[in-house]
Amino acid sequence: MRLDKYIAEAAQCTRSESREMIRAGRVSVNGAVCKRPDQQVSEVDEIGLDGQSRTHQDFVYIMLNKPEGVVSASSDRRDTTVVDLVRSAYPRRELFPAGRLDKTSTGFVLLTDDGAFAHDILAPRRHVPKTYRVTLDTPLTREMAEGFAAGVTLADGLELSPAQVTPLSADGLTVRVVLRQGVYHQIKRMFGVYGAGVNALHREAIGSVWLDDALAPGQWRELTAAEVAEIAVR
């Protein structure tokens, strides 16, 4: 690709800003200053900006700890969205959440601008497991656990695939649920079948990647290449 495009994407600036940087002699290609914005470069070239190596990223993949009250959307007229929380760091990326959490739910939301990746991990045939910590208003019963394992039929007749539920606390009020599909309000509706209400719902993991403990609500970090690969290929 052209050098000005590479720099604009790597430094998250506009094309005209990147051209200015190039013409000002701030950009090097394989160790030599290059002042030509139309210079063709590829992955094998070592690109520097102000003496620092800059790697081009085709796509970004972000692990966000969604706080309560934030909506899983790219934009919203009323509410703060998950994308609003990271937008200032990626002003030129068209980010969106790959999978949604309810406004009241918290935890791991994956933001990306890689449509094919998102499509792939959300595809029903892929069954990427999602792990949730759920606080109930009624203790977990054997009937619920057996029902989840067999596949719950929701009030509207929708038959869900099997899901795992295990207690995390001795009183049975905090449980872990692993789902392999994504139906609107799925966990709340599944427990609703047994007359149990959900007081809190936190997504802990997508595939085998767990939400980083170091991320407080509202904080985020980019996924490592190994984490992206773990989610994408199982």
Ligand code: URA
């Ligand atoms: N199931 C729900 O009911 N809500 C969520 O946010 C996620 C799964």
